[in-house]
Amino acid sequence: xxxxxxxxxxxxxxxxxxxxxxxxxxxxxxxxxxxxxxxxxxxxxxxxxxxxxxxxxxxxxxxxxxxxxxxxxxxxxxxxxxxxxxxxxxxxxxxxxxxxxxxxxxxxxxxxxxx
Amino acid sequence: xxxxxxxxxxxxxxxxxxxxxxxxxxxxxxxxxxxxxxxxxxxxxxxxxxxxxxxxxxxxxxxxxxxxxxxxxxxxxxxxxxxxxxxxxxxxxxxxxxxxxxxxxxxxxxxxxx
Numbered sequence: 128x129x130x131x132x133x134x135x136x137x138x139x140x141x142x143x144x145x146x147x148x149x150x151x152x153x154x155x156x157x158x159x160x161x162x163x164x165x166x167x168x169x170x171x172x173x174x175x176x177x178x179x180x181x182x183x184x185x186x187x188x189x190x191x192x193x194x195x196x197x198x199x200x201x202x203x204x205x206x207x208x209x210x211x212x213x214x215x216x217x218x219x220x221x222x223x224x225x226x227x228x229x230x231x232x233x234x235x236x237x238x239x240x241x242x
Numbered sequence: 243x244x245x246x247x248x249x250x251x252x253x254x255x256x257x258x259x260x261x262x263x264x265x266x267x268x269x270x271x272x273x274x275x276x277x278x279x280x281x282x283x284x285x286x287x288x289x290x291x292x293x294x295x296x297x298x299x300x301x302x303x304x305x306x307x308x309x310x311x312x313x314x315x316x317x318x319x320x321x322x323x324x325x326x327x328x329x330x331x332x333x334x335x336x337x338x339x340x341x342x343x344x345x346x347x348x349x350x351x352x353x354x355x356x
Contacts, residue, residue: 131285158342169246169332169346170286183343218286231344233278233286 129153131234133219139240140209148204148237152221159202160231161186161194164216173217176202209241244268246335248347256355257325263318263350265333272338275316277307280330280349289331292316303327328354 132151140146152159161173172186176196187193191210196202206213216236222229245268255261267273275292290301297309307318316333330351334344 160342160344162344162346167251167348169248169348170334170344172343172345175342177342183340220286230288230291235283235285 131219131221131232133217133234133237135237136235137238137240139242141242142211143208145205145207146209146239148206148217148239150202150204150219150221150234152200152202152219153232154200156221156223156232157199158222158224158229158231159196160220160222161202161204162218162220163188164218164236166215170218173204206239209239211241214239214241244335244337244345246333246345246347248333248350250350251348252351252353254353254355255323258322260321261319261323261327261352263331263333263352265316265318265347267314267316267333267335267345269314269337274336274338274341275307275309276334276336276344277301277305277316277318278332278334278346279303280332282329286332289318323352323354325354325356327352 134149159176162170164170174194175183178199179196191207194204216238218236220231220233222231247266277289278286280286290299292299292309300306305320330349332349333347
């Protein structure tokens, strides 16, 4: 497809379980971003990738959160020992470069519910 | 800390009426400004952006926004709304020292009624 895709679209898990969220960026986009959208709040920056490296991980809320990107393409956001406060929509975006002149294109998100 | 404020969580308006969605941010030093729209069950879509130049920016679907440096604002306007404009609107700001990172407001739900 032409856009950013994310899977799964919905994920329900039990507290304490680990989850993996996947993002497929637009082909050729070197920059990739993860954001979190909690109920009633705006989007919160989590992490930024340029290629396979993450120059800015400052938004990851705790050490239970990690992300990787392989082959300069697909990225996985992993949440270990999930907590109820992790419930949110996780959005991925990609752009052709990491600067402000490069529009970020967003995926539809993964809705995570932690019971 | 850098922050973006959208004071109105919801704005109801009748079809064909004008609308303004407000956005303020915490610092005017070298900022870049964006408005995104999120239609139900869809991803975010860029409406318009201000990077430099004219302070009045025109975007898609008849929307425009004006950058006001002294008031640190970037309000979104449309002179006549349609039912199809019903959506969530997010203001976002990027600061020069970390231009890849967008800081978002909490969003404003525009509800257009017939």
